[in-house]
Amino acid sequence: MLQLLIAGLTVGSEFALIALGIHIILRATRVVNFAQGEFSIVGGLIALTCAEVLHANAWFALAGATLAGFVLGLVFEIVVLRPAGRTGGEAGVTIATIGAVFVLLYGHALVPGWGSDSHPLPGFGGPANIVILSLSKDGGAVVQVQSLWVFALLIAALAALYVFFERTYYGKAIRAAAENPLGARLVGIDVNSARAISVALGIALAAYGGTIIGPITLVGGAAGFALTIKGFVAAIVGGLESPVGCVAGGFVVGVLQVFLQSRMSYDVADPLVYSVLLLMLLVRPQGLFGRRDVVRD
Amino acid sequence: MSGALLEVRGLRAGYGALEVLRGVDLDVAAGELVAVLGPNGAGKSTLLRAISRYDVTLRGGTIVFDGADLTRANTERTVRLGCLQVPEGRQLFGRLSVEDNLRLGAFVRRRGTLETDLRSVYERFPPLAQRRAQHAYTLSGGEQQMLAIGRALMARPKLLMLDEPSTGLAPQIVEQIFAIASELARGGTALLIVEQNAYLTLRHAGRAYVLENGAVALAGTAAELLRDERVKAIYLGGSTA
Numbered sequence: 001m002l003q004l005l006i007a008g009l010t011v012g013s014e015f016a017l018i019a020l021g022i023h024i025i026l027r028a029t030r031v032v033n034f035a036q037g038e039f040s041i042v043g044g045l046i047a048l049t050c051a052e053v054l055h056a057n058a059w060f061a062l063a064g065a066t067l068a069g070f071v072l073g074l075v076f077e078i079v080v081l082r083p084a085g086r087t088g089g090e091a092g093v094t095i096a097t098i099g100a101v102f103v104l105l106y107g108h109a110l111v112p113g114w115g116s117d118s119h120p121l122p123g124f125g126g127p128a129n130i131v132i133l134s135l136s137k138d139g140g141a142v143v144q145v146q147s148l149w150v151f152a153l154l155i156a157a158l159a160a161l162y163v164f165f166e167r168t169y170y171g172k173a174i175r176a177a178a179e180n181p182l183g184a185r186l187v188g189i190d191v192n193s194a195r196a197i198s199v200a201l202g203i204a205l206a207a208y209g210g211t212i213i214g215p216i217t218l219v220g221g222a223a224g225f226a227l228t229i230k231g232f233v234a235a236i237v238g239g240l241e242s243p244v245g246c247v248a249g250g251f252v253v254g255v256l257q258v259f260l261q262s263r264m265s266y267d268v269a270d271p272l273v274y275s276v277l278l279l280m281l282l283v284r285p286q287g288l289f290g291r292r293d294v295v296r297d
Numbered sequence: 298m299s300g301a302l303l304e305v306r307g308l309r310a311g312y313g314a315l316e317v318l319r320g321v322d323l324d325v326a327a328g329e330l331v332a333v334l335g336p337n338g339a340g341k342s343t344l345l346r347a348i349s350r351y352d353v354t355l356r357g358g359t360i361v362f363d364g365a366d367l368t369r370a371n372t373e374r375t376v377r378l379g380c381l382q383v384p385e386g387r388q389l390f391g392r393l394s395v396e397d398n399l400r401l402g403a404f405v406r407r408r409g410t411l412e413t414d415l416r417s418v419y420e421r422f423p424p425l426a427q428r429r430a431q432h433a434y435t436l437s438g439g440e441q442q443m444l445a446i447g448r449a450l451m452a453r454p455k456l457l458m459l460d461e462p463s464t465g466l467a468p469q470i471v472e473q474i475f476a477i478a479s480e481l482a483r484g485g486t487a488l489l490i491v492e493q494n495a496y497l498t499l500r501h502a503g504r505a506y507v508l509e510n511g512a513v514a515l516a517g518t519a520a521e522l523l524r525d526e527r528v529k530a531i532y533l534g535g536s537t538a
């Protein structure tokens with residue numbers, strides 16, 4: 001039981017980061033980035049290259065992937081989303097993110113050393129497993145140390161985001177630009193730059209998530225879109241408008257997925273996870289943590 | 298009038314193919330409180346948007362502010378130059394605190410004077426000081442108008458443009474807002490106030506323009522306009538604030 005819970009929270013951490021990235025980008029662009037999961041895959045692969053080609057340790061690989069994600073996000077916003085928005089509005093931007101799914105999916109497979117297979121990422125150090133709880137007779141739960149790193153690194157990312165958006169002047173300026181672009185322009189904020197930074201932060205978060213989970217789930221392959229959908233389900237479950245909700249939703253979806261998969265085949269478990277999305281939309285569209293009054297916009 | 302802070306000449310502007318302003322001339326000098334009056338749909342808000350360079354397409358004419366050509370500027374640059382607008386709907390950051398709204402008002406200047414300016418806004422608008430930690434959306438209409446003006450003041454504007462500041466406010470709050478506008482003008486700031494309520498505005502303004510169908514139908518000092526039979530007939534009607 002505990003073992004499954006920990007496994008669920010571990011994959012849930014990745015869903016939480018995908019959901020948070022979707023939330024940040026949605027707030028700034030009013031559009032769901034369907035390529036969020038693909039960027040997470042590419043981020044993990046960049047970490048792989050850092051580790052294998054540049055012989056960086058796991059920490060430098062994580063820093064490299066996150067930074068590369070940020071730069072990729074800037075390029076993505078300026079070169080793809082902004083022109084798409086100018087000609088096609090929000091629908092145009094949405095379609096551009098769907099286009100990016102395919103470009104990234106088929107594109108990354110062509111990169112030497114990446115291909116279409118999955119690869120293991122080096123871990124963040126420490127012993128392989130530790131026993132953290134021995135309440136039950138069978139010796140308690142064995143926890144992979146890499147899971148503990150995932151939790152610690154998730155908390156570090158959440159703390160950094162909290163400080164940036166809630167405590168710094170530029171973070172507040174970016175929130176202001178996302179909430180009320182006209183109001184922001186009227187105090188002199190460059191709304192285009194603010195939006196680009198939001199998208200870049202969202203993509204950096206995807207790359208970061210793809211890397212911290214890498215030692216456990218492998219990186220690469222075609223799992224990106226499924227990741228997007230699970231992150232999206234997480235965001236809907238917790239509340240698209242609520243960062244706390246996105247994280248909680250990620251855990252809910254992760255735990256649910258692991259429990260279902262332990263009882264039935266993947267082919268049955270995954271559709272059940274997705275159907276939670278429909279259930280949430282019917283029962284509580286604002287999510288567990290969202291407020292009803294913000295659903296309409 | 299030469300040497301004015303804001304000089305608008307022959308301004309033609311609109312939305313896409315729709316021409317709203319058909320050759321508007323207007324000046325505002327430092328320390329003046331100038332009103333733009335006119336019926337609903339005359340193009341008053343369009344004029345302010347054209348000056349602040351958003352939403353409106355310029356089709357001809359010039360806008361010179363403090364020696365700079367605004368027809369080539371974007372909104373951020375107009376703010377940097379000291380040309381601030383409190384628009385219709387106020388456009389506050391509802392999910393940020395009152396104090397954060399004010400601090401962001403100083404986005405183009407900051408450094409050094411921010412805390413001093415914050416204190417002087419709180420002195421001018423004491424209700425904002427009491428509500429500094431609240432979300433902006435929780436404020437009453439009058440407080441929101443104060444916050445919108447306070448946020449613009451944080452940029453230390455040379456020109457402050459207010460679009461119908463009296464909308465939805467109780468008469469004594471409106472009086473307060475106009476008193477503060479007059480005080481700012483006495484302090485050397487140029488004020489350009491758009492209003493439909495002509496009588497109220499003319500009591501505080503030095504000069505006024507009456508806009509009709511996108512063109513200046515009448516212009517003069519407030520005293521002249523208050524005596525003008527046409528103004529009395531059309532705009533004052535029975536409505537006294």
Ligand SMILES: Nc1ncnc2c1ncn2[C@@H]1O[C@H](COP(=O)(O)OP(=O)(O)O)[C@@H](O)[C@H]1O
Binds near residue numbers: 340342343
């Ligand atoms: N965003 C817009 N797009 C198209 N037409 C507009 C827009 N805003 C205003 N108009 C039109 O421009 C004219 C002038 O509007 P406006 O400047 O808002 O008048 P006022 O502020 O004097 O009431 C009106 O006919 C109005 O319908």
Ligand SMILES: [Mg+2]
Binds near residue numbers: 341342343385461
């Ligand atoms: Mg108007």
